[in-house]
Amino acid sequence: MINRRKFIINTVAAGAGLITSNKLLSQVEPEKKEPVIPSQPRYTKGLVISTWKHGLAANEAARKKIENGGSSLDAVESGVMVSEADPKVTSVGYGGLPDRDGRVTLDASIMDEKGNCGSVAFIEHIMHPISVARLVMEKTPHCMITGKGALKFALANGFKKENLLTDESKKRWEDWMKENNYKPDINEIHDTIGMLAIDKAGNLSGACTTSGLAWKYHGRVGDSPIIGAGLYVDNDVGAACATGKGEAVIKICGSFLIVELMRNGISPQKACETAVLRIAAKQRDYSQFQVGFLAVNTSGEIGAFSLQKGFEYALYSDGKNAMHESDYFLKVK
Ligand code: SD4
Numbered sequence: 094m095i096n097r098r099k100f101i102i103n104t105v106a107a108g109a110g111l112i113t114s115n116k117l118l119s120q121v122e123p124e125k126k127e128p129v130i131p132s133q134p135r136y137t138k139g140l141v142i143s144t145w146k147h148g149l150a151a152n153e154a155a156r157k158k159i160e161n162g163g164s165s166l167d168a169v170e171s172g173v174m175v176s177e178a179d180p181k182v183t184s185v186g187y188g189g190l191p192d193r194d195g196r197v198t199l200d201a202s203i204m205d206e207k208g209n210c211g212s213v214a215f216i217e218h219i220m221h222p223i224s225v226a227r228l229v230m231e232k233t234p235h236c237m238i239t240g241k242g243a244l245k246f247a248l249a250n251g252f253k254k255e256n257l258l259t260d261e262s263k264k265r266w267e268d269w270m271k272e273n274n275y276k277p278d279i280n281e282i283h284d285t286i287g288m289l290a291i292d293k294a295g296n297l298s299g300a301c302t303t304s305g306l307a308w309k310y311h312g313r314v315g316d317s318p319i320i321g322a323g324l325y326v327d328n329d330v331g332a333a334c335a336t337g338k339g340e341a342v343i344k345i346c347g348s349f350l351i352v353e354l355m356r357n358g359i360s361p362q363k364a365c366e367t368a369v370l371r372i373a374a375k376q377r378d379y380s381q382f383q384v385g386f387l388a389v390n391t392s393g394e395i396g397a398f399s400l401q402k403g404f405e406y407a408l409y410s411d412g413k414n415a416m417h418e419s420d421y422f423l424k425v426k
Contacts, residue, residue, distance in 0.1 A: 135295030136393025141409040143288035144336045148407030151175045165292040166205045169300035176286040184284040188259045189304025194311040197257040200318035201226045206296035206328040212318035216243040218254045223302045287334030299332045315339025321349035331355045337384035361388035361396030
């Protein structure tokens with residue numbers, strides 16, 4: 094197990110580029126404890142954790158479901174729908190910043206306590222892709238439907254076709270077109286919502302929904318709809334979700350990695366730290382982007398960690414819903 098002092102030393106040394114990725118990895122991989130036993134006591138007071146500031150309002154909707162005896166699945170769906178419908182949240186649903194062609198394309202995934210999952214990717218014109226993802230999970234033999242097929246599936250199931258590009262997002266895209274002259278650019282505009290919840294029966298579910306990186310290539314899909322990357326739930330162990338540069342998360346199967354570490358007895362916090370450190374050890378340009386992870390285990394312990402300063406999350410537990418700032422890796426640039 095890495096102690097705090099060693100961790101800070103690692104952080105400084107890595108930030109200064111002093112140690113190689115292999116050395117970094119060998120020093121930060123936590124030692125194994127006993128594997129998680131599925132029959133351990135479960136947290137049954139209700140818990141919701143979600144990414145970024147808009148998570149607070151989303152948690153409120155999820156909390157209400159849970160307090161009324163609803164399932165964690167209903168809680169995460171109704172929770173993230175709040176962000177999807179909010180035009181001020183410019184990385185999710187309505188009001189999401191478009192791709193470089195000026196199109197708002199959305200990714201979403203959902204996973205329940207039975208290990209069922211559904212996702213949609215590169216879907217346009219649908220305000221609540223999370224509900225389409227849930228339908229994929231519940232009404233089809235598939236896990237993922239993309240693009241025009243996903244839109245067709247949504248419309249056939251009663252969803253309304255809508256224009257999701259607000260005047261404000263359109264203006265920002267037009268400004269970007271002028272200044273950036275249509276060059277590839279992985280920027281820092283992101284605030285995807287990933288949400289994990291435990292209901293009063295002690296069951297876990299998770300959801301993740303986003304318009305992805307602003308100005309992305311048309312057709313680009315990030316980590317959020319990829320089960321195991323942007324989201325993973327195992328009701329015997331715990332759940333994890335991700336935000337930030339999806340390509341970095343996909344490369345390490347981030348959420349699955351965190352759940353597997355927890356399965357091996359690692360705490361949610363150390364599991365999130367290990368995933369971030371894995372990115373730092375393996376991806377040379379790690380100082381140029383942000384990635385943040387959240388995790389929870391069946392006992393209701395949580396974890397949060399990011400590459401850069403500034404990752405915030407909303408936590409509802411013990412009857413309180415409040416914002417917290419995550420600890421982060423890159424303390425020295
Ligand atoms: C993506 N992970 O599409 C998403 C973006 C994100 O906050 O998290 N934004 O890569």
